[in-house]
Amino acid sequence: xxxxxxFDKLQNIDRRVFYWVLFITLMVPFIYPIGLPVKVVxxxxxxxxxxxxxxxxxxxxxxxxxxxxxxxWSECAPGFTVCAKALFREGARIVFMGSQxxxxxSMNKLMNDAREDFANKVYGVDYVFLGYFxxxxxxxxxxxxxxxxxxxxDHYVTPDAQIPLMQDFHGWxxxxxxxxxxxxxxxxxFLRQWQGSxxxxxxxxxxxxxxxxxxxxxxxxxxxxxSIGSRGGAELEVLIREPGEATTAMDSINASHLLIVLAVIxxxxxxxxxxxxx
Amino acid sequence: xxxxxxxxxxxVMYYYMYLGKHGKVFKIRTLPAIQAIPEAVGRSxxxxxxVMWTPGIAGSLNDSTQGPQTLAAISILEYVxxxxxxxxxxxxxxxxxxxxxxLVEETMRTAYMSQGKPEEFNIDSIRFLSGQSAYMTGTxxxxxxxxxxxxxxVGGFYYEAVIIAEGGNTIGAMQxxxxxxxxxxxFLVATCxxxxxxxxxxxxGAAISANPDMLGSIKGEDMIKWLIVVLICVGFLLGAARxxxxxxxxxx
Amino acid sequence: MSNILKRExxxxxxxxxxxxxxxxxxxxxQDWIVASTIRNWAVIIYNISLGLGGVRLIQQHVMGTQRRKxxxxxxALFLVAFVVMLLTGLAGYLGTGVATSNGIYNWLxxxxxxxxxxxxxxxxxxxxxxxxxxxFRARNLDAALMLVAxxxxxxxxxxxxEVIWSGIPAIGEWFRFxxxxxxxxxxEVVGALGMIAYGFRALLGKERGFYAGGAEE
Numbered sequence: 174x175x176x177x178x179x180f181d182k183l184q185n186i187d188r189r190v191f192y193w194v195l196f197i198t199l200m201v202p203f204i205y206p207i208g209l210p211v212k213v214v215x216x217x218x219x220x221x222x223x224x225x226x227x228x229x230x231x232x233x234x235x236x237x238x239x240x241x242x243x244x245x246w247s248e249c250a251p252g253f254t255v256c257a258k259a260l261f262r263e264g265a266r267i268v269f270m271g272s273q274x275x276x277x278x279s280m281n282k283l284m285n286d287a288r289e290d291f292a293n294k295v296y297g298v299d300y301v302f303l304g305y306f307x308x309x310x311x312x313x314x315x316x317x318x319x320x321x322x323x324x325x326x327d328h329y330v331t332p333d334a335q336i337p338l339m340q341d342f343h344g345w346x347x348x349x350x351x352x353x354x355x356x357x358x359x360x361x362x363f364l365r366q367w368q369g370s371x372x373x374x375x376x377x378x379x380x381x382x383x384x385x386x387x388x389x390x391x392x393x394x395x396x397x398x399x400s401i402g403s404r405g406g407a408e409l410e411v412l413i414r415e416p417g418e419a420t421t422a423m424d425s426i427n428a429s430h431l432l433i434v435l436a437v438i439x440x441x442x443x444x445x446x447x448x449x450x451x
Numbered sequence: 452x453x454x455x456x457x458x459x460x461x462x463v464m465y466y467y468m469y470l471g472k473h474g475k476v477f478k479i480r481t482l483p484a485i486q487a488i489p490e491a492v493g494r495s496x497x498x499x500x501x502v503m504w505t506p507g508i509a510g511s512l513n514d515s516t517q518g519p520q521t522l523a524a525i526s527i528l529e530y531v532x533x534x535x536x537x538x539x540x541x542x543x544x545x546x547x548x549x550x551x552x553x554l555v556e557e558t559m560r561t562a563y564m565s566q567g568k569p570e571e572f573n574i575d576s577i578r579f580l581s582g583q584s585a586y587m588t589g590t591x592x593x594x595x596x597x598x599x600x601x602x603x604x605v606g607g608f609y610y611e612a613v614i615i616a617e618g619g620n621t622i623g624a625m626q627x628x629x630x631x632x633x634x635x636x637x638f639l640v641a642t643c644x645x646x647x648x649x650x651x652x653x654x655x656g657a658a659i660s661a662n663p664d665m666l667g668s669i670k671g672e673d674m675i676k677w678l679i680v681v682l683i684c685v686g687f688l689l690g691a692a693r694x695x696x697x698x699x700x701x702x703x
Numbered sequence: 704m705s706n707i708l709k710r711e712x713x714x715x716x717x718x719x720x721x722x723x724x725x726x727x728x729x730x731x732x733q734d735w736i737v738a739s740t741i742r743n744w745a746v747i748i749y750n751i752s753l754g755l756g757g758v759r760l761i762q763q764h765v766m767g768t769q770r771r772k773x774x775x776x777x778x779a780l781f782l783v784a785f786v787v788m789l790l791t792g793l794a795g796y797l798g799t800g801v802a803t804s805n806g807i808y809n810w811l812x813x814x815x816x817x818x819x820x821x822x823x824x825x826x827x828x829x830x831x832x833x834x835x836x837x838x839f840r841a842r843n844l845d846a847a848l849m850l851v852a853x854x855x856x857x858x859x860x861x862x863x864x865e866v867i868w869s870g871i872p873a874i875g876e877w878f879r880f881x882x883x884x885x886x887x888x889x890x891e892v893v894g895a896l897g898m899i900a901y902g903f904r905a906l907l908g909k910e911r912g913f914y915a916g917g918a919e920e
Contacts, residue, residue: 184840188833195832209862212872216880243817244584244824277803278817307753308746309513315742318734322743330800344734357509357609358517365515370728381860382610386633388880389888404860427863429828434854436836441850444840454729457899464903513749519898519905526910549756550749575766579759584823596774610827617830620837631894633887638831641838649890650897656910665909672900679892 183443202424220398231264239271240355251406251419304328354378464671471667484645491601506606524606526656532562547586616642
C-alpha cells in the first residue's frame with residue numbers, strides 16, 4: 174500500500190476513472206438537454222455572409238470539398254450542410270467532390286440532412302457529385318487548370334460531356350467560391366493552388382484542432398470566412414435559423430469542456446499543495 | 452516579388468553552403484531531441500526492448516508541406532537505425548504511407564549495410580498499416596504487445612499523434628517527437644520527452660551529419676529570418692503610418 | 704544500374720521537374736501543357752504507390768499466416784476481409800462503375816468500417832483528456848500562465864463559459880484570435896523557411912531521406 178497522501182492521489186487518479194466520468198458526462202446532456210445560447214463569432218459570420226446576399230449570384234459555381242470522413246461528421250457535417258443549403262437558396266450551382274474514400278457516405282448524409290433543398294434541384298444541372306479523387310495537391314492544382322482531366326466523369330460514371338453543369342466548369346476561372354471542409358490539409362491545397370495562384374475566394378469549415386492554424390489565414394484574407402469545429406457548425410445553424418446536430422452537440426461540448434477544466438484544476442491543486450507540504 | 456524573394460533565399464543559402472564547404476565553421480545550437488536518440492537506443496538496449504519509429508500519416512510525398520516532413524523523418528530513421536544496429540537493438544518502422552515505403556525499406560537496408568550487418572536486416576521490421584484508423588489502432592496494438600522502450604514519432608501527423616504518443620506514455624516509453632504540423636505540436640509536446648519543433652525537424656538531418664555545407668544552409672536560413680524580422684518591423688512602422696507600399700509590394 | 708547512376712538520375716529528374724514547376728507557377732497564369740502533364744503523372748505515380756502498398760500488405764500477411772507467426776489468425780482474418788472487399792467492390796464496379804452499388808460491399812462499408820472509424824476518432828477525446836490531466840501542471844510561472852490561458856480558451860469555446868462569467872468569452876476569444884496569432888504566424892514562417900531550406904538541400908543532393916540513404920556526403 175503506497176504512502177501517498179490525498180494531494181498525491183489527486184495528481185495520480187487512474188485515467189480509467191476519468192474515461193468513465195467523461196463518458197457519462199458526454200451522455201447525460203443527450204438525455205437532459207440544457208440548451209445554452211450560442212454566440213456567433215466574426216469569422217463564422219463572415220463565412221455565412223460570404224456565401225449569401227450580394228456575394229453569390231444565381232448560376233455561380235461553387236466547389237464544396239468533402240475533406241472529412243465519417244469519423245469527423247460531428248465536427249464538419251453540420252457546418253457543411255448549412256453552407257450547402259445557403260448556396261442552394263442563393264441559386265448557386267454546386268460541384269461536390271471529396272478527398273476521403275467514404276465521400277459517398279458523406280454525400281448521402283448531406284442529401285438526407287438537406288433533403289428539402291435538394292428536392293428542388295436537378296442533378297447535373299444544379300449540382301453534381303464528382304466523388305473521390307486521389308493525387309493530393311497535384312490533383313487540386315490540376316483541377317484548377319483542367320478539371321476534366323482530374324474528373325473525366327462524375328461519381329456515377331457519367332462522362333463530363335453529358336453533364337450540363339460540367340460544360341461550364343473547366344477550371345478556376347469558372348468558379349466563384351470554394352468551400353473546403355477538412356480534417357487535414359486539403360484546404361491548404363486550395364489555398365496555395367487556387368486562392369494563392371488565382372485569387373479564387375476560399376473558406377474553410379474545419380475541425381477545432383485546425384482552428385488555431387487556420388485563423389492566421391483568415392486574418393490575412395486568404396480565407397474569407399472560417400468555421401471552427403462543432404461550435405462553428407452550431408453558429409452557422411444559428412445564422413440560418415435551423416438548429417441541427419451541432420446545436421444538439423453543444424450540450425455535450427459544454428459538459429466535456431467544463432470537466433476537462435475541473436480535472437486540470439484538481440491535478441494542479443494536488444500538485445501545488447503536495448509541493449507546499451514537501 | 453515572391454519569386455525574387457525565393458531566388459534571394461536560395462542565393463543566400465548557397466553562399467553560406469559555399470563558405471562552409473571552403474572551411475568556414477558554422478555552429479548551430481544543440482537539438483536536445485537529436486542528442487537524445489543515442490540515449491533512447493541505449494535505453495532500449497538495456498531493457499531488451501525494441502525502438503519504434505513512425506512518421507505519421509499526413510506526410511504523403513505528393514503534398515508540398517507534408518511530404519518534406521516524411522523525408523526529414525526518414526533522414527532521422529537512418530540515424531536511429533544505425534545507432535540501433537550498433538547497439539544490437541531491434542527497430543520497428545511502422546509506415547502508413549505507401550509512397551514512402553520504398554524509401555523506408557531502402558534507408559533501413561542501407562543503414563544495416565553501412566554497419567556491416569546486412570544479414571540482420573529483416574523486412575518484417577517494416578510494417579505497413581494503411582488508413583488513418585488502422586494505422587492508429589495498429590500502432591497502439593504494437594505498443595501494448597511489444598512494449599518498445601523508446602518511440603520516435605517524427606513527421607507529419609494528424610489526430611493520431613495524441614493517441615499514439617499517449618499510448619507510448621502509458622507503457623512508459625521514452626518518446627522523441629517532431630512535427631511541423633502546428634495543430635499537433637501541443638499534443639506531442641505534452642506527451643513526448645523531447646521534441647523537434649517546426650524547422651528543427653528539417654534541420655535534424657544537418658545536425659546529425661554535421662556536414663559543413665549543410666550547416667551553412669542553416670546559417671543562410673537564419674540570415675533570411677533576420678531579413679523577415681526587418682521586413683516585419685519596417686512593415687509595422689509603415690503600417691502604423693498608413694503607408695502601404697511594402698504590404699502591396701509583398702502581395703505581388 | 705549502379706548506385707551512383709541511380710543517384711544522378713534522381714538528381715536530374717528532381718531538378719528538371721522542380722525547375723519546370725517553378726516556371727509554371729510563377730510565369731504561366733494559364734495552363735501550361737508540360738506542367739499539366741507532369742501533374743497528371745504525379746497523380747498516376749501516387750495511385751501506383753497505393754497498389755504497391757496493397758501488395759506489401761498482402762505479402763506481409765500471407766507470410767505471417769504461412770509461417771504461423773504470433774497472432775497469425777489476425778493476418779488470416781485480414782486476408783479474408785481484403786479478398787471479400789476487393790471482390791465485392793470489383794463486382795459493383797464492373798456492374799455499374801460504382802463499387803458501393805454491390806450490396807455486400809456497401810453493407811460492410813457502412814456497418815463495419817464506418818462505425819470502427821468513428822470510434823477510433825472518438826478515442827481522441829479521451830486521450831486528450833488524460834494527456835491534459837497528466838501534463839498540464841503549473842511547474843513554473845510560464846506553465847501557470849499557459850494553464851490559465853488554456854482554461855479561458857477552453858471555456859470560451861463552450862457556451863457554458865459565458866454562464867460562469869460574462870468575461871470568459873471575451874478573454875478566451877482574445878487569446879484565440881489575437882494572443883496566439885503571432886505565435887502561429889511565427890511557426891508558419893519558420894516552418895516554411897525550414898521546408899525551403901530542406902528542399903534546397905535535397906535538390907543539391909545533400910539530404911539523406913530524399914535519396915534513401917544514398918545522399919552525397
